[in-house]
Amino acid sequence: MSGNDREAAVRRLLEQVPRSVPPEIHAEAVRVGGRVLRRRTLARRALWLLLFAAAVAFTVWALTARPWVEPPSHTTPPLTGW
Template sequence: MSWDRKEDEVRQLLDAQPRPDLPWDLAARAAARGHRALRRRRAVHLVLWIVLLAAVCAGTVWAAVAEPWVPPPRTTTPPLDGW
């Protein structure tokens, strides 16, 4: 029964205070803000995917040109004796 008493007290408090007037276009503004946030998030994800793809392409081209798995050529020659 204490639950009903607490519920009644909360209802009395809410009924005693005047409710503020809400702007008539609040729902439209909130929806527009949500659409902007969604577009911004999609744009950021698209840019990140493009940057990732460009980095993978650049790494692939670099690896194909530089061939980092091949040992570098010798810069010194062995001594030539007996010429």
Template sequence: MSGDRKEDAVRRLLAGGAPVVPTGLCGDAVRRGGRVRGRRRVVRRVLWLLVLGFAVAFVVWASLVRPWSVPPSVTTPPLTGW
């Protein structure tokens, strides 16, 4: 499309006027936005509960296993009766 044809197309679009907006569109958008916000809030809370659960599980595991302590050295018993 050349430059003149683009300008003509834009002028036709602008001369057509504003499109008709359906009644109740604002109310539908507000209701949908509330539902979306509610879902996001629930998902966020579930994810925080999962993070908290993993943190508690890690603390319990670490307190039982104590991975920071040095394991006892394993030696063989002395040989007797040779």
């Protein structure tokens, strides 16, 4: 069976199937699809808000804690009076 024969067979099968969708199924699919899109949009916005809040919190912590600065040594007293 060559590629053309297979393609012709598939076309015949597709032409046999009725192409109309019952109206109640179409309305239900549109309703459910709209709800899914709204949920995805809300979830995406919530995740972006969470990411922004985490970035702000990290920035504030880094500016106040300054983790890149070495802490002062408390093991030896400072040398004074030389």
